[in-house]
Amino acid sequence: MFPRTLLCFALSTLTLPALADTVWLKNGDRLTGKISVLDGGKLLIETEYGGSIPVKWSQVATLESNQQLLIKQDDVTGEIAKSLQAADDGKVILSNGGEPRTVALSSISQIIHPKPLIQDLTWKGNIDVALDYKRAETDTDDYDVSFDTSARHGLWRHNGKGSYNREYRDGVTATDNWDAEYALDRFIDEHWFWQGRLQYKRDKIEDVRRQRTIGTGPGYQFWDNELGAFSLASLLNRSDYEFASGEKEDFYSLAMKWDYNRYLVGKTFELFSQGEIGKPLENVADYELDAAVGLRYKVTDWASLNMKAEKDIVSGAESDLDETRYSIGFGIGW
Incomplete structure (x- = not known):
């Protein structure tokens, strides 16, 4: 009985969207999917249940992601974060393998996917x-x-x-x-x-x-x-x-x-x-x-x-x- 229970738990774990990004809104709602891009004050999230969902950046409380994302806080420079971790309302934690850094969401102007020189099709x-x-x-x-x-x-x-x-x-x-x-x-x-x-x-x-x-x-x-x-x-x-x-x-x-x-x-x-x-x-x-x-x-x-x-x-x-x-x-x- 125990091996069967363990197997069911393992299968259910594999089917869960463990690597899915999560966005918490200021009204208490939560969206899960894949962060696509932030630009022009709109955060675009790709979901299985609703397709592409645009969210006003001003309505985001915090978010988390296991993707590697380019975070831009001005028009010139950017920082590639290996992951994003949820923080207090209005903030997010950037993790690059070193000391995590907490930044205000209002300071982030763009979030995009960095493209390497060699990539898949x-x-x-x-x-x-x-x-x-x-x-x-x-x-x-x-x-x-x-x-x-x-x-x-x-x-x-x-x-x-x-x-x-x-x-x-x-x-x-x-x-x-x-x-x-x-x-x-x-x-x-x-x-x-x-x-x-x-x-x-x-x-x-x-x-x-x-x-x-x-x-x-x-x-x-x-x-x-x-x-x-x-x-x-x-x-x-x-x-x-x-x-x-x-x-x-x-x-x-x-x-x-x-x-x-x-x-x-x-x-x-x-x-x-x-x-x-x-x-x-x-x-x-x-x-x-x-x-x-x-x-x-x-x-x-x-x-x-x-x-x-x-x-x-x-x-x-x-x-x-x-x-x-x-x-x-x-x-x-x-």
């Missing part, structure tokens, strides 16, 4: 869809689908993105194009990496029907954490153009790419921007710009609403291009 991405129907003197139907994904394992990062856009005006196709890009990053240290990328664009309406670009060059990752990421890459590109007339053209260029996203208000909102500005090494054009900036609002753990503005400029070419597109739609993320 992480995969994140978004798929956004925008539909626009206009019924007026000119009937317009516009469909826009885009995806952006990134997977990292150790020193390697795989980046993929693409988009498809089709527009009808009074039943006639006015826009029909798509593009896809794959980029491979090899990290040299925590920040510096070398990128190689391949891009392909196809347009069935405009004069430039096909565009192929191969590029390579160094990049710098300013940050990449629970609150977002920002990177720059400088590339030497070779571009091949094929026109509707059948003529072909190729040239080399220098370009700067950026990729930025920032989560706000407990990861409820996401500000993002991607783009590239380039200068041809020959007298093909003065410069080229392909940029996008937008905002996502997280409705559920995986669904979001998004607004996006895109800008395409080719200056100094035989046929200058200056287009701006705005879209509002929905998407899914992981």
Whole structure:
């Protein structure tokens, strides 16, 4: 009987969330789960029973966690705590293996997960869809689908993105194009990496029907954490153009790419921007710009609403291009 009781106790112990984080609120409630991030006065807790739960930081009495967390008490410096221990109301104990230190919760501005240089596979991405129907003197139907994904394992990062856009005006196709890009990053240290990328664009309406670009060059990752990421890459590109007339053209260029996203208000909102500005090494054009900036609002753990503005400029070419597109739609993320 005793061995059976001991076995049941051991099994029940294994099923308990022993490593779960605990947050005590000032009203006496207690939440258990996994602390995700603290930013903008919101503490985000991932729970099995309620999904992602944002809590006002001002309503937290104390908390505890066995996770390794980066605690920031100002905008510049931070301290990696091996664990957090509950303390009196309005305080928490930071444990780093040495002498524990008690700090006031009001002095903590951010809590995020530190990311080591070498880590297991992480995969994140978004798929956004925008539909626009206009019924007026000119009937317009516009469909826009885009995806952006990134997977990292150790020193390697795989980046993929693409988009498809089709527009009808009074039943006639006015826009029909798509593009896809794959980029491979090899990290040299925590920040510096070398990128190689391949891009392909196809347009069935405009004069430039096909565009192929191969590029390579160094990049710098300013940050990449629970609150977002920002990177720059400088590339030497070779571009091949094929026109509707059948003529072909190729040239080399220098370009700067950026990729930025920032989560706000407990990861409820996401500000993002991607783009590239380039200068041809020959007298093909003065410069080229392909940029996008937008905002996502997280409705559920995986669904979001998004607004996006895109800008395409080719200056100094035989046929200058200056287009701006705005879209509002929905998407899914992981």
